[in-house]
Amino acid sequence: MYEKNWRHLFKLDPAKPLTDEALEKIAESGTDAIVVGGTDGITLENVLDLLARIRRFSVPVILEVSTIESVSLGFDFYFIPTVLNSTNVKWMNGLHHEALKEYGHLMNWDEVLTEGYCIMNLDCKAAKQAEVLKQPTEDDVIAYAQMAEHLFGLPVFYLEYSGTYGEPEIVKEAAYQLQKTRLFYGGGIDTVERAKEMAQYADTIIVGNVVYTDLKEALRTVNAVKETAKIV
Template sequence: MYDVREWRHAFKLDPNKEISDKDLEKICESGTNAVIIGGTDGVTLENVLHLMARVRRYTVPCVLEISNFESITPGFDLYFIPSVLNSENVKWVTGLHHEAVKEYGELMNWDEILVEGYCILNSDCKAAKLTQSNTNLSVEDVEGYAMMAENLFKMPIFYLEYSGSYGDVEVVKAAKGHLTNTKLFYGGGIVSEEQAKEMSKYADVIVVGNIIYEDLNQALRTVQVVNEI
């Protein structure tokens, strides 16, 4: 069993985007702690299976971040289930989760499933619009969600998601100040070694995604920076 508490870095691959075998090999052999497969739109069972099979050639832990029922499939090391704490629609907090457990609960290996307490902070991103997230939050609001994840819901992961834009370091720092057992994941807009280093001071795990498809070498350097801290 893989222990996310020991992670520092993860790459997130979108099954709806193309990546060559050569580039995928570099990602999987980079020294990252995990490859997370997930996206907001265009995620199908077919493209998830295809990408999983390719990642499975390597020893890196492979995680499915579940975005819809249709793309759930056996074969991953871990399954991350987002619960969007700042969504204004209960569907994205517990609704879909209840439907999934009602349908598949007897078949689930609960040791492989981790709930992520998501807080989406970029109002322009697809995820915020899809989940109807209230992104107009103060630092105190975010701290409140962090404390909920840690103390009320005992979630293993609190995920600050800026999705495509680089976040506010002070917000990340403030959230981290309330987390002990819950691990802080940060995702959004990391495109340089400096940003990776800056966010790694406070986030337990940085998740690097879009830059993979724009500048692979820069993406790979984020692993080196985190490992040096």
């Protein structure tokens, strides 16, 4: 079952090249788990290839499901995004319904976690794919966080800035709304300082792009997050 005390996750894109040496450093960094997921170029072949490479290590590995075609057995956990601020119902429950018709009978529900996404960067690929058309304000984020916890009872509310660094005050305000639902933060964590700042408010910090641009700094975020006390 998913461990609620996870503080730090690395997110690896199966469509991006990563050396065996780099992967070993990531897997043995002390991160709580590795998430496999992305938006473009995700295929069953590259997902399975990355899974096999990570399986040489003891770190838990998660598939964040972005396409039905890339769903595979063999992961420890499955994160299922539902985009709360999408304008297309397909990204809220349409694909989910389609996937469960095909794979529902195979699922171990103790391994499945639904993430209520709020996409904050309108220029990112995920926003364009999910047809997010309006920039969320602080009030919007608060309402989406309340929706995740009180209306839908989701285990995770995910503030996704996707390549850009978010506004700490908005993340802080989202954190104030949540008691049972955990707050995930992703986006622009490319320095230790940024990792520490957002770790004050979010339960779990997702580190992705910097793995491919500055691996040394990416690895330093693990201890930075775990040594930072959450104050909200």
